[in-house]
Amino acid sequence: MQENQWLIKQLEQLESDSRDYKQKALLQATIALLEEQEKRRGQLQGELDGTLWSPGNWNI
Numbered sequence: 156m157q158e159n160q161w162l163i164k165q166l167e168q169l170e171s172d173s174r175d176y177k178q179k180a181l182l183q184a185t186i187a188l189l190e191e192q193e194k195r196r197g198q199l200q201g202e203l204d205g206t207l208w209s210p211g212n213w214n215i
Contacts, residue, residue: 158193159189159190159192159193162189163186163189163190166182166185166186166189167182167186169182170182170183170186
């Protein structure tokens with residue numbers, strides 16, 4: 156589940172209510188940034204899990 160889901164919904168609501176182009180652009184960019192961070196966090200977590208469970212990296 157996406158950790159920033161509540162924040163993204165709030166930003167989307169602000170964007171839909173806004174009439175200012177610059178504010179809408181900023182809100183859209185912020186949403187995109189949060190989504191990209193969540194995607195990368197998931198990728199890094201998967202990479203870490205894979206490394207921890209790889210016997211070749213256990214250096215015993």
